[in-house]
Amino acid sequence: WRAQYSSKPELPKTVTINSKTYPVEPEWYNVSSTILNLTSRKLHLQKDHPVSITRQIIESVFPSPTYLSYNNLDPVVSTHENFDSLGFPPNHPGRAKTDTYYINSKTLLRTHTSAHEAALFAAAKSPGYLISADVYRRDEIDKSHYPVFHQMEGARVWDRNLVPGGDIVKAVYKDLESLPKHDMIIEDPNPPFHAERNPLQSSHTAEEAKAVAAHLKRSLELMVAEIFKRVKESHARAGVKMKQDDAERPLKVRWVEAYFPFTSPSWELEVWYQDEWLEILGCGVTQQHILDDAGVPSQIGWAFGVGLERIAMLLFQIPDIRLFWSRDQRFLGQFAGVGDDLGKLRPFVGFSKHPACYKDVSFWLPGHGGAGAAGGRGGEGEWHENDLMEVVRDVAGDVVEDVVLMDSFVHPKTGRRIEDGDVLGVGAVVLISGETVCVVDAQPPGRLGPDCASKTWG
Template identity: 50%
Template sequence: MLRPVCRRTAMAAAPLAANVRTGCCRNVRALCSARHPPTNTGSPPPIASYLPYLSSPRRFLSTPAATLQDSASPHHPPSPPKPDLKALPNKFTILGRPYTRHAHTNVTPTIISKTDRRLHLQPNHPINILKRRIESHFPSFTPIDSLDPVVTTQQNFDSLLFPPDHIGRAATDTYYVNANQVLRTHTSAHQAEVLRRREDEAFLLTADVYRRDEIDVSHYPVFHQMEGVRTFSRSELEREVMQDPVMKDSGSSSSSSSSSIQGAVLSPTNPIQPAHTRTDALLVDLHLRTSLESMVRSLFREDPDLQIRWIEAYFPFTSPSWEMEVLYRGQWLELLGCGVIQQSILDSSNNADRVGWAFGLGLERIAMVMFDIPDIRLFWSRDERFLNQFKAGDIVKFQPFSKFPVCYKDISFWCPDGFHDNDFADIVRDVAGDMAEDVKLIDKFQHPKTKKTSRCFRINYRSMDRTCTNEEVDQIQDQVRRLAEEKLGVELR
């Protein structure tokens, strides 16, 4: 899926989870080491309160799915398992395949433990329900959903024309298995290999993807993307485009260009590729945006007057490129990124005789809105009180079942050179797991003489299925403090 250069938005795949920095600086250094008793804030607020988060763009396969027998009892949910705080061994496995720890390795045991969940393959799960609904709208597209999450840096970056200095390559953004392999950060990592097969002129590729990120109710280090690709014969382009049922249903004609499309138009900053004629580019663009508007109107079918607009975008692997937004509950919500595939990508994948388009979207972001799910951690719950609310084919509104209190703890420390907030987030995830609701930077201070930088983070702990005790959270916080000192080299205050 797509990860833009300028906005750190994953092209079609990632623009669906908000990239929100919620920390604000306050003079709380004197309180940073204090322990705070649990504070009952009641049940999580409704999804409407999170729309401002979701409306902001984010920087965006074959294992047995978990069964309900693995889930917690609705009456006696288990305590979360104690985290394995051992360092990743020199030899480790991901989905049964062996790997050797390397100086570049930054993937953690917690993240590896997520690779076999494959929520998009679990029947009756909201992610699977949404996946199937989109697939049903594109019956001629071949579904692909079981590709290995470990890919090469060539697949994840080079094949998609990511420049060497792109932020997505940084170890602070990406989970490296070793120097040459990563956990895919977008489904587009598989685009070239699928195109090279020349088996399908159109396909939908769904997968779990991995990114190092902050901790809050709309971000998770693992999420799910869907990518769609449609290619056409260059010699038969107009016939294939205009005879497609989606074009006939919309009443579009080649002479109308994109007259029915509201929003951004072609421009010098969103140009046609030199390898394409203007006519060819307009035909592909018209088919792309007509197809995606039809799909989105089908998803939001309860709103027959849904407003859609197109925003000019930039992705390394498409040009021209667009982002689609819809007006939902009074706010513009970005749904996906898309564009005309760079011809050099098609040429290098044995498709020089074809042109095409691609889109990508994040399933969690849309599912949070459609199912009214207020916290992204809920998708990973094994609690039957969550799982039993959903049924294949139905879009129902989530009914909150917990009113457990939040317990917050602060930690402050002097940062070593090279410190990154995402490194600390991984420490918190390894220790607290999904008990960590969010981590906020609440203060940042530079010493006027030493020039050393101090950060103060507030960690909000809240279980989704039980009440946490202050003593339990104290133990977790002590582990966070110890590991931050040992692994990150911070100086606790």
């Protein structure tokens, strides 16, 4: 027994992910089979899945052909793509085996969508792009963290060789002017860059960085405005009250200085929601070395990365990140059709995290009537199924989801109920969900009689 449970499971020599096979190095390999199984789920592409709906809403704010979408990039990338190309120093903690899922020393499951920046800047198919993808991080387990989640990356560049007169600043402000306005309250207390905290890159003029940052911030504010417009609409549609502050005031957001190896200056965008600041995304002016290495040194631009589950939790009021992985129709069924018609978006209605528990209950009825009284809808003194409903509701409250009368039975020979000991059975299925112990004392006074014993269900 000891030998069996204390020895390490034998490692595979290779691992196949999305039909590509990679060699495993035992000293690096740390991908559990649970994680491997999740690589095929691609929630961001499942029709009517809240992660996919969230992707669609964000994509609508960054339309093609300016922004091209890439939603099916392989989750297996090189350490170069995930870290080196982006300027992560060799000792960055994110590279540790404790934080990142490795297949071998050079191959890993991407920890963020930024792993594809270099390739897409090099492809240079459009001035902007969007990537949505599953990302993997070895992390704690709680309601807002999961080792697999989804990110959406966006980027936009301007090319000195392509804008009129080579004037990047003018071109960026012209594009900024064509963006819609919004009525949000913006807190942005910091200067556009700061020598120590949030430096300007040496290859950019202050005016260029300011212009790019202004376009970046407005674009992302519009994204947040669109999301919260949907949040408000869906609450109204469902008749669910939002916190007064969230419902009545214009949305309040703030820009906070941040640090990423691959952008400078950098920010995080936070939203004031349900009495706290909620971090939504990270972004900044793209490090010029990334564009230089990608063979497009004449370009300058911005990039952002947002957590799709975070946004989806707001949009649908989903309380736990683990729910996104559910295959339960009580979860998935609530979003049916929303992918085709966002006008159907409604807040999620919670259900127990435990599977439903069915109780099949049969009981004896006192019989006053004779044949024809079946179904429990007789006259004075007869039993009615609503009597049972009352008992169940009284004892178990809303924990019980459904009580169904399945069958009733009158003895064919006697046609009577109790006088001769014949049985009239009434079966009820009581669906109990939730953690509460349900105690049904099925004894409405003077109705069900002594034959119907008290029951305790756990």
